[in-house]
Amino acid sequence: MVLPRVIRVSDRWSTDEVWDLAPDPSSRKAALKVAGAGSWPRSGVVPADGGGLAVWGECEGSGAKPYLAAAHLDGEKAPAYKCSCPSRKIPCKHVLALLALWSRGAVADRRDRPEWVAAWLSARHARQERAVNGTPAAPVDPERAAATLRARERAVTAGLEELRLWLRDQVDGGLAGAPELGYDHWDRMAKRLVDAKAGGAASLVTQLPQNGGDRWPDRLLERLGLLHLLVEGYLAEDGTDARFRAVVRSRAGISTRTEEVLASGERVRDTWRVLGSREGLTPDGMRSRRTWLHGSATGRWALSLTYARPAQAPDSPFRCGTETDGELAFHPDGRRAVRVGRTPERPASPPPGGTVDQALDSYAAALAQDPWLEAWPVVLENAVPARADGWHLADPTGASLPMETGELWRLLAATGGRPATVAAEWSPVTGLAPMTVWDADGKALAL
Amino acid sequence: MNHPDTPSWGRLVSTALVGTSRRPVPDLPDLPRRPGRGAAALLDLAALDTVRARAGYTAHTAEPVTPDAPDPRPETGPAATRRLDAILTDRSELLPEWLSHAARSGRRVNHAQIPDLLERAARDSGLRSAVATVVGDRGTWLAGFNRTWSFVAGEPLPTDTYSDAAWNDGTPAERRRALFALRATDPAAARSLLTAAWPRESRGEERRGLLQALAVNLGPDDAGLLDAALDDRGANVRGLALALLTRLPESAHAHRLRGYLREHVRLDATPRCPVEVTATDPRRTDLLRDLALAAPGNRSQSRDERWEHSRVLVTHTPLDVWTGLLDTGPVGVLALAEQEKDLYEALADAACVQADPDWTRAVLDHPRSGLAHLVRPGAQHPQRQRLRALLAPLPVTERCARVLAAIGSGEEPPQLGEILLAVGAPWTRELSEEVVRRLAAPAEPHGRGDPRGYRLLCEAAAGRMPPEHLDLLPGEPPRAEEEAAYLRLRKTLRFRLDMHREL
Known part of the structure; x- marks a missing residue:
């Protein structure tokens, strides 16, 4: 059971708790620069409609108008943020800086609030009321969803059957001439797979000719062999257990939406240690962040994956070196997971390791x-x-x-x-x- | 490490290269026989061997590195550490200031910040001394593994101590630091060590590094060794020796320079040009040697090239020759030399090179090219490039007072920002007040105010005004159209104020 964090107006967060909210290290650095009281000529802490408290402030920036930033901290729910700046990061540096100031006691409690704060809070309150009293959105028609999935599986099956023939043709004809082949030789097959909705297999095909150096025949045969294994595994249909089947499906490119994972994925409750994360690039140029977690009691490994456009930093849903008590919902492959609700993080001692x-x-x-x-x-x-x-x-x-x-x-x-x-x-x-x-x-x- | 190294793998690869249509899949004893044939069988075997090799990956062995000695100094506080992160991300212009405060505080940086700092110091030698101090022993240890950072090992630290072992048997970097440490406590002993070792030092760069130690507590007794170094094979060593000798006006070398100069000064040449310096003879090896100049080639020299030797002679010869010869003070000498433009410039250079406050005052006071002239609109003069060097020998309050007096209260001097940068920190409160008064003044009507000048003024104030003078600046931007520059100034001053409090 996750204990809701009860917040009263007198209950300030620690500065570290504020930095925990930063979507990435660069946000924190950016926030530091506006986290001086001098940048915030007007600010205050006010009780919010419907519970919790709101911190607001007007940040003197480089533009003519100040940025209007506010955060609604409501004990049981995730904090909500608002800022008039154009940043797409949530929370942005202004909100972070404002909360950092507040955590240091540099934002005064007050009763009055500017018009824009009042409008935002009352609109939020109204939305929440509607959500509590109204009926939730109608669930997707299960029969239609199943039909869509079947159609997709048929397309993937057709695509992988074509890939199987193609792979065998490559090896039948011999790989000796592979370095002379242009990129379109590989891209043509990859595009066929994209059309067949087998994105995972498609990106494995685009990686086939990559950087082998002198050992390119070894690298190419390895990749061809593993790709062939994926095709065979997918087309085998039976004789494999459900977990392995899910791994094969996700490698081929049949992904599961986060909402679905949250609704029906396997849930595991544990104290999850955040071991660390690495950024990478997907074959189509998106930035990705892999964060690895380890369950202290269950010993289960979990992988959080987030993506962003090239110019943006992928979200970091977990902060490295912390641990959090709560539930993760797992994708069918049993590895990729998403967080259920906002569970508090705390600094953790070094994880147990081995040789x-x-x-x-x-x-x-x-x-x-x-x-x-x-x-x-x-x-x-x-x-x-x-x-x-x-x-x-x-x-x-x-x-x-x-x-x-x-x-x-x-x-x-x-x-x-x-x-x-x-x-x-x-x-x-x-x-x-x-x-x-x-x-x-x-x-x-x-x- | 990245492919299966099993006995069968090579045969699988060679079959795949030729093609299964031309060569049958080999029978491999260490892999199970597959039911399929041809390409499918080969791909199955390749996958199997690949996964088998990956799953069977075995550990290597490697030699652990020797850990460094612990650095007993405390780390900078968390706020200062975060601020350094912010500076490294996008305020690198404030890095020297952060580093000098941190170095003075006796604290070390967070270890994780060391690689970034070393990388910057590798690119900017001006940062090296301060970076070496704040990264400490951990940084030196780390630099031992990366050749581009090797400069750190040779940077002397205030905590260094001398030991015979380091001097006799150490690495070049250790020997240099030992010599600097000894030089700080016992200059004569350090000089004797260097004098004794000098003939055996075979590498020019190392000789130069060692000779630099003499700059610490430089005194008249060092002149002999420096004079000998003027015969060095390395041009860098000779140049350094000359630079240090220039700080010793009573050395034999300085007296020789006085002699050369007296030979080349002609008085009362013409009524219009009462003093001039004649060209030196390019074959005079004694003069060339004493000025660390290379002998010119055989081709004939242009007038500028010939003057260059005379110019070097003027800039390095103690300026008292002139007051003696002309029997007047610096102001009088400059007045007499005024018509001879090259000579006048060389004398101004000499004042800077020799950091002589009486002479730089005379240059700054000059009615037609001094400071008051430089701040006037439209003034273009080489002195502006020299301004920093001209002001440097003066006490900081005098620097501020002179600039303040020169800019007066009248029209906004163009390039005021640039002039203020030459003052150096810290500004007096009076100077800050005047700059703020100009920043706060409304823009001149009819667009006469120069927006670029205003922005430069903001930038100069942001970097050089003591941040505690922030209280002088009004919170509201005085000129709507220059609001961004003004707010950035306020922000930078607040940033620096926080930075100073944290260190």
């Missing part, structure tokens, strides 16, 4: 569930940076894994070469990519 061999065992077990797995979270305890042909991370037994060097310097700087708990993504193809390191005081640092 390199334990990490590799856990990766192998995960591979048995999902042979197409690209990266898998591992937590190494007392890990130290080490050198062989390149940089490695070694455990106290002397066993090591090669590191991807993107965040090498921050990891080295944070540890000084001393043993630390490190959460990383492991891939035998690209190496170990550290996400989070816990320093000597047990404080988490997102890399």
Whole structure:
């Protein structure tokens, strides 16, 4: 049971709780710059219609008019924000800065409120009333939904059957000429799959000719083999268990909408530790953020995926190095998950970790569930940076894994070469990519 | 590490390259026989071998790095750490100020910020000393793994101490820091060590790094070693030796320069031009050596090239030669040299190079090219580029007072922002008040006010005005059309005020 956080007007949040709301680190940095009392000539804390309290302020910015920012903090529900600035981030830097000021006690309680605050609060209140008293939106006709899904499955099946023939043709004719083939050779097949609504398989096809270097025949055959395995798994229909079937479907590109996951997905209640996250690019140029969570009691791994357009930072629904008590709703593949409700986060001690061999065992077990797995979270305890042909991370037994060097310097700087708990993504193809390191005081640092 | 390295894999790949239409799928002892044939069988086997290899990935072994020595200094507070993040994100113009405050506070930065700071110092050598101080031993340790950051190891820190072991057997960086540390406590001993080691120092860059230690507590007794360094093979070393010798007006070297200059000064040349410096002989090796100049090639020189040698002679020779020869003070010398434009410029340069306050005052007071002239509309003069160097030898209150007096209370001088940047921090309250008065004044009618000038003025004030003078600035932007620049100024001052409180 999640305890609602009861908020009274006298109940200020801590500054850290405010920063928890930041959608990404750059928002926090941006907010810091306007988080001085001088930027906020007018501000106040007022009780809100329908409960909770509202913090409002007018931020003196670079424009002619001040930005009007407000937050409604209502104990049982997620906070709501409003700001007149054009930022698409929620909350924006102005709201964050205002709340940070409030957390430091620099926003006074008052009774009066400007017109725009009153209008916003009363409109919110009216909407909530309607939501409580009115009937919820009619559910989608289950028969129609099932028919849509069947049509989609038929399209994917047809697409993958075509892919199967294509894959076999490539190998039948021989791969020796592959480097000379233009991109449209691969793109044509990928487009056919997109048309067949098999987006997952399509992006695996676009990756076929990617960066092999001297070993391109090895890389290409690996990818062709795994893609063929996906086709065979999907078309096999039976003989596989439901979880594996779901993995195959999601790899092929049949996704499940978040609302559906929240409505009928498997729910798991636990204390979820946020191990860390990594940003990446999807084949079609979207930015993605993978955040890995681990259930303290169930031992379950969960992956939160968020996406954004290239110019924006993907949402971070979880803050690295914290833990949260609550429920996650899982996609059918049993791995991808979304948060149910807004559960409070708190700083967590370093997660329990293991040795390199334990990490590799856990990766192998995960591979048995999902042979197409690209990266898998591992937590190494007392890990130290080490050198062989390149940089490695070694455990106290002397066993090591090669590191991807993107965040090498921050990891080295944070540890000084001393043993630390490190959460990383492991891939035998690209190496170990550290996400989070816990320093000597047990404080988490997102890399 | 990224492909199956099993005995069968190579045969699968070679079959796939040729094509299953031309070559049968091999029978492989370590993989199960598949029911299918041809391409399907080969792809199945490839998938199987790939997943098997990934699942069977085994650990490597590697040599753990030696951890660094703990840095006993406390970390900057959380607010200061967050502020540094904000500065590194998009206020890098305030980085030097943050660094100097942090370095003075005796605290170290958050370890995670070290790589970013080292990266910036690698690109901007002006940041190196302060960055080395705040990143401390952890930074030096880290830089040991990355050659582009190797400069950190050689940056002397106030906490360094001298040891014979470091000097005799250390790395070049350790030797340099040991020498700097000793130089700070016992200049004579450090000079003796360097003098003894000098002939054996084989690398020019290292000799230069060591010679720089003499800049600490430089004194007349250092002249001998510096004089010898004028014969160095490295042009950088010779240049450094000359720069340091210029700060020793009683050295034998300085007396030789006085001698050369006396030989080349001609008085009463013409009534219009009462003093001039004649061209030096390009074959005079003693003069070239003493000025760290390279001998010119054989081709004939232009007038400018010949004057260049004379100019270097004038800028490095102690200015007292002139007052002696002409029997007048700096103001009188400048007045006599005024008609000879090159000579006048060289004398102004000499005042800057030798950081002589009496002479820079004389240049600043000059009725036709001094400070009062520079702030006048339309004034174009090389002195403007030199303004910072001319003001630098003066006490800060005098700098502020001179600029204040020069700008007067009349018309807005163009490029006032640029002139104010040359004053250096911290401004006196009087100067801040005058700048604020001008910022707050309404725009001149008929569009005569220069919007660019106003913005430059805001920028100069944002960077150089002491942030505690923020109270002087009205909260409301005085000019609607320049509101953005004005509000940015206020914001920057608030930012800096918070920054100072946090460190």
